[in-house]
Amino acid sequence: METLKHLLNLLSDPRISFPILMILFFFIFPPTAWFEKWNKRLHFDRLWTPVGGLVMHGLMLVALVAATLDPNFRLIVTKPDNVPIVILIFGSVYFLWLSMRQARDNDQRLEAGEKPDEYCDPKRRDILVWPDVLYIELIAMILCMAFIIIWSLYLQAPLEQPANPALAPNPAKAPWYFLALQEMLVYFDPWLAGVVFPTLIIVGLIALPYLDSDRAGSGFYSFSRRKLFISLFCFGWLLLWVYLIIVGTFLRGPNWNFFGPFEVWDAHKVVPMNNVNLSELIWIKLLHRPLPNSILLREAVGILGLLGYLFVLPPLLEKSALKRFAGQMGRMRYGLFMFLSLMGLLLPIKMILRWTLSLKYLVSIPGWFNI
Amino acid sequence: MRDDSKIKNETASTDSPTQGCGCGCKCGSRDGVTRLGFITCMVAGWATFTASVGGLGAMLLRFLAPNVDYEPSQSFSAGSPDDYTRGEVSTRWKDKYGVWIVRLEDRIVAVSTVCTHLGCTPNWLETEGKFKCPCHGSGFRKTGDNFEGPAPRPLERFKIWLNDEGGLEINKSIVFRGEKDEWSSPESYVSA
Numbered sequence: 001m002e003t004l005k006h007l008l009n010l011l012s013d014p015r016i017s018f019p020i021l022m023i024l025f026f027f028i029f030p031p032t033a034w035f036e037k038w039n040k041r042l043h044f045d046r047l048w049t050p051v052g053g054l055v056m057h058g059l060m061l062v063a064l065v066a067a068t069l070d071p072n073f074r075l076i077v078t079k080p081d082n083v084p085i086v087i088l089i090f091g092s093v094y095f096l097w098l099s100m101r102q103a104r105d106n107d108q109r110l111e112a113g114e115k116p117d118e119y120c121d122p123k124r125r126d127i128l129v130w131p132d133v134l135y136i137e138l139i140a141m142i143l144c145m146a147f148i149i150i151w152s153l154y155l156q157a158p159l160e161q162p163a164n165p166a167l168a169p170n171p172a173k174a175p176w177y178f179l180a181l182q183e184m185l186v187y188f189d190p191w192l193a194g195v196v197f198p199t200l201i202i203v204g205l206i207a208l209p210y211l212d213s214d215r216a217g218s219g220f221y222s223f224s225r226r227k228l229f230i231s232l233f234c235f236g237w238l239l240l241w242v243y244l245i246i247v248g249t250f251l252r253g254p255n256w257n258f259f260g261p262f263e264v265w266d267a268h269k270v271v272p273m274n275n276v277n278l279s280e281l282i283w284i285k286l287l288h289r290p291l292p293n294s295i296l297l298r299e300a301v302g303i304l305g306l307l308g309y310l311f312v313l314p315p316l317l318e319k320s321a322l323k324r325f326a327g328q329m330g331r332m333r334y335g336l337f338m339f340l341s342l343m344g345l346l347l348p349i350k351m352i353l354r355w356t357l358s359l360k361y362l363v364s365i366p367g368w369f370n371i
Numbered sequence: 372m373r374d375d376s377k378i379k380n381e382t383a384s385t386d387s388p389t390q391g392c393g394c395g396c397k398c399g400s401r402d403g404v405t406r407l408g409f410i411t412c413m414v415a416g417w418a419t420f421t422a423s424v425g426g427l428g429a430m431l432l433r434f435l436a437p438n439v440d441y442e443p444s445q446s447f448s449a450g451s452p453d454d455y456t457r458g459e460v461s462t463r464w465k466d467k468y469g470v471w472i473v474r475l476e477d478r479i480v481a482v483s484t485v486c487t488h489l490g491c492t493p494n495w496l497e498t499e500g501k502f503k504c505p506c507h508g509s510g511f512r513k514t515g516d517n518f519e520g521p522a523p524r525p526l527e528r529f530k531i532w533l534n535d536e537g538g539l540e541i542n543k544s545i546v547f548r549g550e551k552d553e554w555s556s557p558e559s560y561v562s563a
Contacts, residue, residue: 166466166484168492170505186507186521190489255494256508256520270499273510273519366524366550 005070009260014247015355018239022348025239031231036224048100056093070262076250080155085176085249092242096234102221116220170254170267179248180241186256187350189361189370197343201236204340208233211329211337236344275360278302295365302363306371314338443468449539452479452563460495460513470529470541471495471502473513478560481529481541482515488522502526515549525549528559 011017028044030036039045046052064086067073076082106116118124127133174182184193208229217225253259254267276285279298283291292298318326318334326334353359361370447468455461455474464470469492471482484492491506501518502511509520516525530545539561547559554560 164466166469166492168494168505170494172491172506182507185489188521189523194489255496255503255505268496268498275519360521361523364523367548370523 005260005262009263012251012260013258014251014351015258018243018348018351021239021243025235026231029227029231029234031228036227045104048097048104050101053097053101056097057090060090060093067261072264073250073261076261080158081173081176082249083155085245088176088242089246092238096238099221100223103223106220106222107224110222110224116222118220171252171256173248173252176245176249180244183244183248183252184347187347187354192371197347200340200343204236204344207336207340211333211340213333214328232341240344240347273358275354275358277360277364278362279364281357281359299363299365302361302371306362310339310342313342445544446540446542448534449481449541451538452533452561455479458513460497462495464541465492468541468543470543472539473515474563475514477562479531479539479563480515480554480560481531481543483527483529483543483546485527486522487517487524487526488520493526528554530558531561532558533561 011020026035027039027042028047030039047056064077068077077086102117106118109116114120173179181193181198184197187193188197212226212229214226223230250261251258253263253265254269255271257269257271259265259269278301279291282301283289283298296303314335317338322334329337350359350362353362363369363371447464449464449470449472452474455472457474457476459474461472461474464472465484469484471484473480473482486493486504486506486509488504488507488509491504493502493504493509493511496503500513502513502515504510504520504522507521509517509522511517511522511526514525515528517523525548528547528549530542530547532540534540545558547553547556
């Protein structure tokens, strides 16, 4: 039992679990035909069958109950703030399964030359947005509100001492739904992680239906007809948002260090971490020279690298690997799509650079701009 | 419905009393609403609206001034230099003034307790010999230099000097930033 806990503590460390999940993700939600082939070959699509759903939810439930037996995990999971996160985890998996099951059914029907289920079932064929769908949403909204009101009456809000600016709780955690933002702040400058990225997330979500203008999968649940967009959306939602909320809740402890889910929150845990900027890595470690006085020269590699990543890479890919895709999308759509995707990918890239090279900033001009 | 010409006629003959006027004035009426009554209602309505918006606005403005003025004095005396041992980080003034007095090898400096990343208050960890922020994990050395986590620049230092009696005085309104090479300024430290 202890060895299992120890193993889980080790595996859950984001430095290990994030790369594993990131690779696994693209086989479970294949963005391209090649990944889809492997998805079928590894039978990951069986996750979306009724049996797969039962197994998934059963395992999650058993894991939660078993983990709650551990006193350290129980301390975290029973905190009133953290109850919604458990609901979030189960809720996301359930609704993901629900839609993916219908998508899988339809994909199989389409492959067999049949029409999607929505076209055959008269109950599902003739649904109008108004009033059918909107009424359901309205009722769901009211029920949710009622549930939250009743729940908030029963859940005791912690009453603490009067606020003292000189005293920050250790760890100081954001509300649960903002924990992914707080996690981004570990890797980026406040104005990027707190202003630019949230704006881009909202703009990107709004832009999504305009970017994916392909009518092939319109009007019914389907994965294979629009796999790239579903895969990328789920990557952002599941890995860059839900996963980071889970990390922020269960794996971040005192001094914002990583702790395993069954580890004691020791405020004196020593984690050696000496972060350096890219300029220091290049000039001092690689070229064995002092940092140049000119800021532009000092940060040249970082600035050029970033500009190249954001503005040279998309046209290059447009001419080579993504030629067909770019042709289908059209110039404007392709440009916006690449910009949003590359900005989103900056987060995992930066996380991995921090963990491997303990890189602080790619471009660091203190007081002006850090990225 | 009456047409406009008829209404004009009625307003022209101001002397003749007309029927159905609620407010007792001599104006024409239409479905129980008179001209004057309409204007009275409009004035009263707008006055009420303006008063409530103004009142709400005033209440909002009132909120800008805090009930409790927490702000402690920007300058204070921190006792004699001998109160601080060499190599010590004193947390004595942290709660009251937001300052750590750090006695380095050859000088005493006053370090700000505000993290340069997003403004949380870091903790001084004696055993590890570093300041560590509980919000995003920024770490600072005893000197205030940032070396881990996302903080982009060192902790700020405040103006510190010896008064005539030989006691330490600190003025928080004058700030010295390490990344601008301001720490070499003689006002940013006291040799001891």
